[in-house]
Amino acid sequence: MFLLTLIAVEYRIIFDRHVQASGHGKGVVDSQNGVDKTFLDAIFNCLVGHPEEDVDGVMNVTLTKLEDGERVSLAEVALKLLSSPSRREGVLSYNRKDDRVIRERRYFLREIGEADLEDMDLVAAGWKSQKRSGIRCHYNFIADWELGVGRIAARRVPCSCIGCIAKSQLPIKERYSGPCIDCDLWPIFRLNDNEGLNDFKIIEFQAKKDHDEEATRKAKGDTLRGRGYVEAEGVVDGGYGVETVSDGDKDYDYYPLIWDGTPYQIEEDGLYEVEGVDEPIQLAKGEFVCEAYWMYKIDGAPQWYTPSEYRGFIRMQQVLAPNLEMTPVSDGCQLPRSMSPSQIRELIEKGAMNISDYHHALLIEESLRRAQMDFEEDEFEEQYGDEDDFPEACSAEDEEDVQYGSEEE
Secondary structure: OHHHHHHHHHHOOEEEEEOOOOOOOOOHHHHHHHHHHHHHHHHHHHOOOOOOOOOOOOOOOOOOOEEOOEEOOHHHHHHHHHOOHHHHOOOOOOOOOOOOOOOOOOOOOOOOOOOOOOOOOEEEEOOOOOOOOOHHHOOEEEEEHHHOOOEEEEEOOOOOOHHHHHHHOOOHHHHOOOOOOOOOOHHHHEEEOOEEOOOOEEEEEEEOOOOOHHHHHHHHHHHHHHHHHHHHOOOOOOOEEEEOOOOOOOOOOOEEEEEOOOOEEOOOOEEEEOOOOOOOEEEOOOOEEEEEEEEEEOOOOOOEEEEEEEEEEEEHHHEEEEEEOOEEOEOOEOOOOOOOHHHHHHHHHOOOEEOOHHHHHHHHHHHHHHHHHOOHHHHHHHHHOOHHHOOOOEEOOOOOOOEOOOOOO
């Protein structure tokens, strides 16, 4: 479920997972796994003597733990048995061969160490410390991108009645809090006017003793890079965007931008130079970046900004909003009255733009969620060490751009 929260945050989606008949073996997959298990049990229980000896027309099965000094994998043995041509397509019946639900069984082997994140060892915390209140008594788990990484909303029974659907559309602070009094199941689960047995609980995943923190860093890093691809979809040349602030910058909550071009993908790790920027920027292969102009904050005018002449590379994985709505000075959007008429005229000439209170609140919430994955630069430095170890800097013009959304993609 922790991985579901990563996917939800990466694509800004909501996973509403329903668990049906857990542990009862009533699903299609359970039935097929049961058939496989029965078949393997019959094979291993019936083998006697020396089954490894070659016999014409008989499949060889190695049962020893070691062969030629190497450990034998029983998973490989099981794969060999289950993948035999006579069994892979099941029992053929002339009359029903076209009506079979499963026409072919395919099996795969995953070696130890092949899968990413195997060393993650997390525990779901936040359950009530009373009988029948743990994870096994809950059948509905929601990974909501607005909850952030590592947080799940859980309830005992899933419900899609009109009341529950209406609750799911509330702001995030109300969506999973309070009693579900408008639910059709409320009369059944009601404990009192303020609490019901089917109310949502927010569950957080915490590291256990043997947890590998590097695995979590890798998972978050993959999510962040995937998020960059998603953000790149929303960029409009000449439009506005917002980037996360640098560490230690207390003057800005975020950095508004004016896009100068469309996003493209970096093909090689290294330092890259951009016209008008003194310092090269370190970028990793596969990242989506876009060039943009930063905007100045107007002193004494909260959430008002003017364009600047400073231009640079923007890593799309650090973008909070790729297509932000900003408003110029108008009758309904005025600069502070404390400013003189000459100041206002000057700011209008410079192209002053405003971020509404609504969008400002959304950006603050998103910046807090993004802070949970604020480690990407450290990983990049660990790979190369000091700046002297980085590949030689090249310019953006030297990079063979892969324009996002083009026919060349």
